[in-house]
Amino acid sequence: MITSPISRHSNVGSSRPGTRRGVVVVLVCFLMIALLACVVFSVDVAYLQLTRTKLRAATDAAARAAGEALSREQNLDASRQAAIDIAQLNYVAGDPLLLDVDEDIIFGHSEQQEGGSWSFQPDGEPINAVRVFGRRTRDAPSGSVPTVFGRVFNVLDFQPLSSATVVRLDRDICIVVDRSSSMKLYLTDTAPTMSTSDPRFCNPPNMSQSRWGALSLAFDRFIAALYTTPQDEYLALASYGSSGTWCNYSNNVADINQQLSEHYSDAESAMSSLSNSKFNGATNIAEGIRSGIDALTNQSTSRPFAAKTMVLMTDGNYTQGQRPRDVAPEALAHDIVIHTVTFGDGADQNEMRAVAAATGGNFYHAPDAETLQEVFEEIALTLPVMFTE
Secondary structure (H helix, E strand, O other): OOOOOOOOOOOOOOOOHHHHHHHHHHHHHHHHHHHHHHHHHHHHHHHHHHHHHHHHHHHHHHHHHHHHHHHHHOOHHHHHHHHHHHHHOOEEOOEEOOOOOOOOEEEEEEEEOOOOOEEEEEOOOOOOEEEEEEEOOOOOOOOOEEOOOHHHHOOOEEOOEEEEEEEEOOEEEEEEEEOOHHHHOEOOOOOOOOOOOOOOOOOOOOOOOEHHHHHHHHHHHHHHHHOOOOOOOEEEEEEEOOOEEEOOEEEOOEEEEEEEEOOHHHHHHHHHHHHOOOOOOOOOHHHHHHHHHHHHOOOOOOOOOOEEEEEEEEOOOOOOOOOHHHHHHHHHOOOEEEEEEEEOOOOOHHHHHHHHHHHOOOEEEEOOHHHHHHHHHHHHHOOOEEEOO
């Protein structure tokens, strides 16, 4: 028997090339859709995070402005307006942040709890804090934030919300005054120092004509301003010059003339005693700073939760001791802010400006007696604020 070979072909597991290409195209389409969804999602998430960051910054700025205005102006309407003005200068998602005067700016009372946290009571008395809400919600003045690609998935907008609360702090203040010989010069004098042969050298300062007399009036105006603030301030007085004995009167390089006290009359009495003394000497500003630090960190008189402020004044240049700006970090280490004041044309403005900058304080220059009073008053009314949330 003759048999013919049989040819056998199996189609199992095989497909035509055209069919395979079609499957790949479909798969690529699905992957492209998924990739596009991821891109859409990523863009909107990044935009949302950027918007939240800007909203937080704008809200913080508005709250700080409200707190500072409340301290400075002692007026709720002025505080509200300050928050509104600063908020609208900040753009969130391309639009100014607008605040609702009734819903977004809340005044109240904050108290620090045992654990260190702060509790805010809306409408609480006495008012010492303000809370600001920054809203980009549908019912907010600025409206919600439209999405970039989210509308592909029917997500038309998002509604970020931020809040910030600031509390005005009570202060422990030390005024550190220059009692070098030059402070006994008259306001009309042009000499930078006082000669030992000057007939005024061995006498107390002339309170109606001397630089010290002008300082004394500024000191009184500072205290008068403190009486108008709602915070509880404790006040200390320190002075500096150089050590030595002149005219049978001994001077230390620096003194704490009055420790922190809630009674301003204590500092006034200490200032009066200095005014009646025959002080003399050079100008060791660095030791004056250290005396101020000691007064503000005295555990028996300072308050642990009070903001610490030093007001450092001079009419000249440091002539003894370390460079003042090199000592300023010692104050910063104790969270002490130093506001510096120079009086007259002969004072070293650059050095005192550097001291203030090193501690986050302000620098002021008073060319005359009237400006000196205004500067001291402004410092007294420039109260600190702190974020509590």
